[in-house]
Amino acid sequence: MKVGKDVYLAFSPERIDPGNTVYTVTNTPKVVGGMTETCTEVASCFYRQVISDVVPVSSPQAAEMTKLLENTFRSVNIALVNEVALMCDRLGIDVWEVIDAAATKPFGFMPFYPGPGLGGHCIPVDPHYLAWKLRTLNFNSRFIELASEITRSMPAYVVAKVGDALNQFEKNFKGSSILVLGVTYKPDVRDIRESPAIDIIEMLKSKGADVSYHDPYVDRFSVNDLDMTSVALDEGRVGRSDCVVITTNHSSFDYEWIVKTAKCVVDTRNATKGVQAGLEKVVKL
Amino acid sequence: MKVGKDVYLAFSPERIDPGNTVYTVTNTPKVVGGMTETCTEVASCFYRQVISDVVPVSSPQAAEMTKLLENTFRSVNIALVNEVALMCDRLGIDVWEVIDAAATKPFGFMPFYPGPGLGGHCIPVDPHYLAWKLRTLNFNSRFIELASEITRSMPAYVVAKVGDALNQFEKNFKGSSILVLGVTYKPDVRDIRESPAIDIIEMLKSKGADVSYHDPYVDRFSVNDLDMTSVALDEGRVGRSDCVVITTNHSSFDYEWIVKTAKCVVDTRNATKGVQAGLEKVVKL
Numbered sequence: 001m002k003v004g005k006d007v008y009l010a011f012s013p014e015r016i017d018p019g020n021t022v023y024t025v026t027n028t029p030k031v032v033g034g035m036t037e038t039c040t041e042v043a044s045c046f047y048r049q050v051i052s053d054v055v056p057v058s059s060p061q062a063a064e065m066t067k068l069l070e071n072t073f074r075s076v077n078i079a080l081v082n083e084v085a086l087m088c089d090r091l092g093i094d095v096w097e098v099i100d101a102a103a104t105k106p107f108g109f110m111p112f113y114p115g116p117g118l119g120g121h122c123i124p125v126d127p128h129y130l131a132w133k134l135r136t137l138n139f140n141s142r143f144i145e146l147a148s149e150i151t152r153s154m155p156a157y158v159v160a161k162v163g164d165a166l167n168q169f170e171k172n173f174k175g176s177s178i179l180v181l182g183v184t185y186k187p188d189v190r191d192i193r194e195s196p197a198i199d200i201i202e203m204l205k206s207k208g209a210d211v212s213y214h215d216p217y218v219d220r221f222s223v224n225d226l227d228m229t230s231v232a233l234d235e236g237r238v239g240r241s242d243c244v245v246i247t248t249n250h251s252s253f254d255y256e257w258i259v260k261t262a263k264c265v266v267d268t269r270n271a272t273k274g275v276q277a278g279l280e281k282v283v284k285l
Numbered sequence: 286m287k288v289g290k291d292v293y294l295a296f297s298p299e300r301i302d303p304g305n306t307v308y309t310v311t312n313t314p315k316v317v318g319g320m321t322e323t324c325t326e327v328a329s330c331f332y333r334q335v336i337s338d339v340v341p342v343s344s345p346q347a348a349e350m351t352k353l354l355e356n357t358f359r360s361v362n363i364a365l366v367n368e369v370a371l372m373c374d375r376l377g378i379d380v381w382e383v384i385d386a387a388a389t390k391p392f393g394f395m396p397f398y399p400g401p402g403l404g405g406h407c408i409p410v411d412p413h414y415l416a417w418k419l420r421t422l423n424f425n426s427r428f429i430e431l432a433s434e435i436t437r438s439m440p441a442y443v444v445a446k447v448g449d450a451l452n453q454f455e456k457n458f459k460g461s462s463i464l465v466l467g468v469t470y471k472p473d474v475r476d477i478r479e480s481p482a483i484d485i486i487e488m489l490k491s492k493g494a495d496v497s498y499h500d501p502y503v504d505r506f507s508v509n510d511l512d513m514t515s516v517a518l519d520e521g522r523v524g525r526s527d528c529v530v531i532t533t534n535h536s537s538f539d540y541e542w543i544v545k546t547a548k549c550v551v552d553t554r555n556a557t558k559g560v561q562a563g564l565e566k567v568v569k570l
Contacts, residue, residue, distance in 0.1 A: 017392055029389040055389045057382055065378050066386040069369055070394050073387075076365050077358075080428050084354055088413070090422045093350050095343055101351040102358075104340045107302055109355050109508040110395045130372070136376045143365050147433055 004036030011060035012045030013067030016046060019189045028055035033063030073127040077112040078123070079147035082154055085114035085285050086165070096270045096284065114285050116247050116268040117154040117196025119185020124151070124194045155199035158245070158285070160266050162204065165243050165264045165283045174208035179231075179241040181258070182248020183215045187269075190217045197247035198223050212237070216252055238262050246271045289321030295328030296345035298352030303405070304474045318348030356411040362397040363408070364432035368397035368441055370570050381555045381569065394406035399570050401532050401553040402439040402481025404470020409436070409479045427460045439485060440484040443530070443553050443570070447489065450528050450549045450568045459493035464516075464526040466543070467533020468500045472554075482532035483508050497522070501537055523547050531556045 012032045017023060021028040030051045034040030044054045057063050076096045081099065087096035099263040101158035103111040111140060118124045128148070131141040141261045166176055192198065197213070202224070204211045221228060231237055233253075236274040238244060246253075259265055267282045275282070288294045298315045302308060315336045322325045330408065342348050353525030366384065371409070373380035380399060388396040404408045407435040413433070416426040453462055470480040482498070489496045499518045506513060516522055518538075523529060529547040531538075534556035542552055549570045560567070 015390060020392065023392050028391060031386045031389070053389070055386055056387050058379065061376065061378050062382055062386065065373065065376070065383045069383055069387045070390055072369070073362075073365070073394055076361065080358070080361050083426070083428050084357070087419055087424065087426065089344065090419060091350070093346050094343070097347055098350045098354055101316045101342050101347065102354045103338050104316070104338070105300060105355055106313060107305065107308050109358055134372055134375065139372065139375050141368070141372065142431055142435070143368050146427055150427070179403065258307050 004039055006215075008036075008039040008042040009038045010034035011063045012043065012047065013063055014122075015067065015070070018191060019186065026050055027052050029055050031057055033054045033057040033060045033061050035060060040045040056146060056153045064269065065130075068126055068130045071123050072130065072147075074112075075118065075123050075151070076143050076147045077110070077129050078115075081112040082114045083150050086157070087284075094284070096273070102183045113270070114268075115154065115196070116200060117283075118151045118159045119193065119195040120191060121193045152263075155203060158196075158200055158247075158266065159203045159207070161266050161268075161283055161285070162243055162245060165180075165266050168264065171242055175210075176242040177210040177212070177240065178204055179237060179244045180204075180211060180213040180214060181244060181246045181253060182216070182250055183213055183218050183221060184248050184250075186241060187249045188217075188251055190192065192221055192223070195248075198226065200245065200247060201226060201228070212241075215248070216250060235261055289319075289323055292341055292454055293319065293321075293322045293324040293327040294345075296348045297320035297328065297332065298348055299407075300352065300355070303476060304471065312337050314340050316342055316348050316351045318342040318345045320345060327383040336418075350429055353411060353415045356408050357415065357432075359397075360403065360408050360436070361420070361428050361432045362395070362410050363400070364435040366397040367399045368435050374570075379569070381558070394455060399553070400439065400481070400484060401443045401570075403436045403479040404478065405476060406478045409433075412436065412555070440481045440488060442473045443481075443485055443551065444488045444530075444550050446553075446568055446570070447528055447530055450551050454527065454547065456527055458489060460495075462495040462497070463489055463525040464522060465489075465496060465527045466500070466518075466529060466531045466538060467535055468498055468503050468506060468534050469535075471535055472534045473502075476502055477508070480533075483511065483534060485530065486511060486513070495527075500533070520546055 001007055008033055013028055015028050030047050032043045032054055034043055044056050047054045059265055068102045085095040088195045099111050102109055127144040131144045134141050181196040183195055184192050201211050212231045214230050219230050238261040243264050247268055249269035255272050257276050259272055259275050264281045268285050272282050286292050295317055296313055315332050318329050319328055325341045329341050332339050360433050368382040384396050387394055412429040416429045419426050419513050456568035462472050465486055468480055468482040469477050486496050497516045499515050504515050524545040528549050530551045531552055540557050540560050544557055547564045557567050
């Protein structure tokens with residue numbers, strides 16, 4: 001059996017944004033690279049049955065590199081804006097205001113937002129395949145390594161912010177009750193793979209805090225040594241907690257009510273952007 | 286004299302893309318941050334006389350940070366794609382094909398292109414103000430430093446590609462004549478500030494090559510020890526040169542003719558993208 005004659009072999013990387021209702025599988029252009037020109041043609045023909053736009057490239061390697069560039073671009077830009085958030089913190093500037101202002105530039109800019117870390121099964125993972133491959137060729141993928149380093153440090157930064165918030169009330173982690181809102185890696189999905197909320201919960205627990213969580217999408221989860229069940233999001237729980245940490249900005253949360261009810265809030269997602277009252281209780285990233 | 290009462294003080298950063306005919310000063314939103322709310326209002330009122338969209342922010346610091354974020358975003362993304370170009374070179378993949386394929390992703394991606402380095406008076410310079418300020422606060426701006434390091438290494442990479450090109454003909458730099466096309470930092474402008482072409486010319490000369498240049502926008506320039514005059518772009522000059530290096534992709538160049546006439550071409554800008562014949566003579570970044 002010979003490839004390109006008896007069998008036709010091509011590669012097409014996944015290109016999907018979970019939760020995106022505008023761009024789904026059928027209207028997202030599909031990159032296809034075959035071992036031979038005929039392979040590319042046969043595979044493209046197959047995909048054209050269901051996908052409106054097929055983009056042929058010259059090889060399976062070029063197709064895979066396309067996906068790796070897309071994901072590395074996101075990984076690096078998320079890490080960059082996380083570093084900018086750390087800078088703004090030092091400078092006493094609101095990073096969210098700066099990003100919104102920069103996003104008014106009609107050319108050459110694309111907004112990314114800081115957060116408690118990176119999750120999902122693509123962005124935190126795929127660039128490392130590329131870095132590994134390049135290491136075998138004696139090439140150090142410095143942007144991928146730096147992006148990973150900075151983003152992996154974000155959960156610890158969030159925990160430090162929680163410590164600062166508790167400090168206002170002359171409290172520390174030990175003996176404090178902390179409610180974490182949202183454990184999925186992004187809003188309005190059920191996926192907790194690589195979710196930074198899990199790291200944050202682990203760190204808070206290791207410092208002796210009494211941690212509970214609520215997530216409308218995740219009734220229960222079990223990761224590493226953690227085995228937790230979502231608690232009810234009621235006035236007693238929110239009001240009694242020493243600190244409420246917003247780790248995922250699910251759209252179903254009533255942020256106005258959360259801020260009104262909580263003693264203090266650490267908001268890692270700018271989820272309280274629209275909230276009017278009680279903002280003095282909110283610590284943002 | 287008191288700021289906000291007797292005098293009104295505000296800051297608004299420059300936001301301009303030289304050569305851009307779609308977005309000019311009047312239709313590019315202008316970010317304004319005053320020392321007080323009245324300062325912001327007075328300055329916004331002033332700008333609104335000529336600029337269609339004014340974006341007020343809470344302070345002069347936030348306004349400056351907006352510009353620094355915009356320019357750092359560009360600096361980092363250009364450096365990232367330069368590193369991806371180096372990776373693709375190791376992997377034997379055409380980086381330009383990969384970028385074009387990635388650019389078909391309708392969300393979450395913005396294409397940047399590799400090149401011989403970074404020029405102009407903003408992108409290579411501004412992020413370093415920010416890095417300097419943060420250093421005084423004991424914070425190391427790692428993305429800015431890495432971006433600068435990678436981009437500053439590109440001229441040497443281009444020179445190495447020229448060496449590889451000459452090597453095909455059993456030649457080296459010494460005794461070879463090299464024609465550099467374009468010394469401005471980007472196409473169709475007259476600006477040579479921080480232009481990487483100058484670094485490339487200096488390196489080629491220091492290795493003993495006989496270097497000349499042609500640029501329809503720059504008849505003559507004098508930078509550091511260099512004092513050069515643009516030569517004519519004729520068949521004799523192009524055909525006689527051992528290597529032609531395209532450093533700026535001016536739209537007035539006839540790339541088809543250049544490739545046809547030259548012995549070999551190092552194309553740092555994918556300027557020969559549309560050329561059909563003679564591509565075996567072209568070495569791309």
